[in-house]
Amino acid sequence: MKSRDLLWAALAGVAVACTAYDHQSVLDPVGPQATSTRQLFYFMVAVAVIVYVIVVGALLLVIRNRRTAVDDPQSPAREARAERTIKIAVAIVVPVLFVFLLYDFAVARVVGRMPEGSMLTIDVTGHQWWWEVTYEDPIPHNIFHTANEIHIPVGRPVRIKLASHDVIHSFWVPNLSGKKDLIPGHADDIMIRADQPGIYRGQCAEFCGLEHAKMAMLVVAESPAEFTRWVQLQRQPAPAPVDSVAIAGQRVFESGSCAMCHTIASTQAAATVGPNLTHVAGRMTIAAGTLQNSRGNLAGWILDPQTIKPGAKMPANALAPAELQALLAYLGTLK
């Protein structure tokens, strides 16, 4: 019964508002691309509103003005006037479209370019339905893996190399930049830079199957010092558990089904089907942004992922209460 209580606790957790981070919004930019795109958008809206008001205004004036039987509907003088007006209207529309094109091309250049100096490179691979994240480093043992949460230093350009493990996904963190698809067979990358610290949410934007709706991620922009601290921590293998419950939990992890899919560095669990869990306790969410990372949510997720995210590749795990508690204690040590 205890496991069911935990499941309910987990489901209740879904409803708890995670207000810890900023929402994903095009209108709230913190990066150079998103900022210049928002300016372009406001410009376009302004022009569109002017055009709309003029044209619909003309239409409404025309239909308000009732003609009388005396007006000749085919009078040559009025036809000539109509023709002149239309010619002028077209002559105005064309240059307006040209201004729009030039402005658009200028913004596209800003968006496509980013100073190369001291760029950080991160590999993001899309999976059904989560994000695999790898921090590149020239020194092989400094490379580390994480999932669904990308930390970046404020003010430093970041190149994100995009690849897909299965179907097409799309990387989109609207506060930073527009989207770019992760296409099998077509390696591509996207450049981002966060100019303000914060936690920005992103979500897969290309329909990728059953749980497309629950494939989110967080981008954590932090000061360079905090970022370096975070990187140092991530490069460490998982700390060995010290208390007996957690040691039992590690045994559950390594001998149960967990190790069939997940990796915890420096343990016997080294499978790469699911997210790398080496520092799972340090992450804010689980199940690709579906749940807040709390002990109750984690328990519900482990026992019955198919109720929370039907179709996810993670099977249900029928663990005895003691095993579950041990496992949760162990996972809690993986800061």
Place this chain on the structure above:
Amino acid sequence: MTARPLGEEITLPPAIDEADRARLHATWEPVTGIMGWLKSVNHKSVGKRYICTALVFFLLGGLEAAAMRAQLARPENTLIGPDLYNQIFTMHGSTMMFLFAVPIMTAIGIYLVPLMIGTRNVAFPRLNALGYWMYLCGGIFLYTFFFLNTGPDAGWFNYVPLSGPQYGMGKRVDVWAQMVTFTEISALVAALEMVVTIFKMRAPGMTWGRLPLLVWAQLVTAVMVMFAMSSVATASIMLGADRLIATQFFNPAEGGDVLLWQHLFWFFGHPEVYIIFIPALGMVSQIVTTFSRRPVFGYPAMVAALVATGTVGFGLWVHHMFSTSVHQLGQSYFTAASAMISIPTGVQIFCWIATLWLGRPVWRTPLLFVVGFLVVFMIGGLSGVMLASVPFDVQATDTYFVVAHLHYVLLGGAILPLIGAFYYWYPKVTGRMMSERLGRWNFWLLFVGVNVTFFPMHILGLKGMTRRIYTYPEYMGWGTLNLIATIGAVIIVAGMAVFAVNLFVSLKRGAIAGPNPWDADTLEWATSSPPPPYNFVNIPVVTSREGTWAYGEEIPVMTGLKTDRPETLITTTMTTEPLYRHELPAPTLAPLGMAIVIGGMLTAGIFTPWGLPMGSLVVIVPFYFWGWPDKRQHERNLREERERRGEAEAA
């Protein structure tokens, strides 16, 4: 018939003999009852059943939309799970595009074009009937599988590899790919029909410069269908082959390319929007003309705009793919093309406003829908220009901003004119007027509903709500706007219910219309309502663009077609000189039989690779009946041949 200068053929109609009418009726509708219904090859019967079938699919597609709005009304809703939701949005898109919008626009062409150009049927009546039966089979095929929980679930765009053999399990995507085969047969057949009919069967004097704008729109659309449908046919066959016989067109692991699918699909998918939109522009032009009481202003510019839209419409497809790895220079080209296509549409809008300004508008329901069209469509058109911008598009694409944009364009640009067209041509088709009072309720409910549903979606998209998600967390803050959108959907449903009631009630209770209730200028109004099976007792002769307005009651006609056989007149393409009398086929079961056999073959084709080769052999049977000469017709021809020889010898 010898070719003579047109002027000589202009005669006042001869006194019409009731016996002549009866003979024509018997010739053009020799079989009645249920067999007559199954055998019919008359463009009006085929057009009517096309329209009614399309309305049924419109209802189904609308119910799917309503289900989605119910699910999204509040966050974390559990009304519909992901598996069903994905099927529903795929079915909604596929139904609306393939089974409703394109067929109904085609259907209106099939019904009206022969009447508007003054002929008696389409060029290939049996092929036309086959087109309808294929379309019906395709719709039944898709919905049978959907109700068996095997509805397609990879989106109406079916991007590989999600729809490919590795990730698209079961038969769901095969059902979609084969449904495309059904509908592309029917669309291609109808397009061919339109082009040949318009090129070769216009009444004498109806030169290109006198062709009604709706007919121009149908012609441009038909040519677009030929190019666009070929592309999606290729794509869906390749997808089916990848899934069924292990070809690797789209498998990157074997040297295939997933972007190939996107190019082939959008080379069809973007023109598809114009295939729906251009006929609607034609309808708007006819309605504006009639209710402004003057010819449309700027006819040459209107025709040029239709042709330009149809041409440039093929140069925009990559703007659906801006978030893939497209080179920046290539992107700029497609941005420029996407912005440019607004010019011809703008010219048409200006010309309609000018026509209304010059004319003396009569405020009836069809014109109300046209004004609603301009007010709603302009919003979608302007957001479309915004989406031409690559930096903005990569923010907005695959979000609810695009959902808002496309519904403003399609509901505003196609559905509002279409419903206006129903009010306008209903008296012609049924002989009775639709209720004006209900018409106004219908308009205002729909107009308010569309805006309440879709305007908030612009904001939702900018606030980060992506498309095709079956649920969203409460903390995203999208709940209120989604609830407003769902309320709007309820208003739309109410508006459509009023429309349905009006359609049914007016059938029995509407005022008798008479041949030309709106005093309109085009030729379909120069015959009774509903038109007789042969359309016109005598083929009309056209002397100006203003059609019936130029003559009043008395329309000059051409005589000389036989009344004891279904004959119509073939004219030259450019000058519409009469060329020869053409005998059209009699009613037959062959198209229905053919459609059933091809339907069986295509259905088998999703389960076994042998379906198509074996089916191709079976198709020979209905082909045989199709081509078999009519016995009575053959004997008659022999007799006439003998008589002619006898006369020659006697001479």
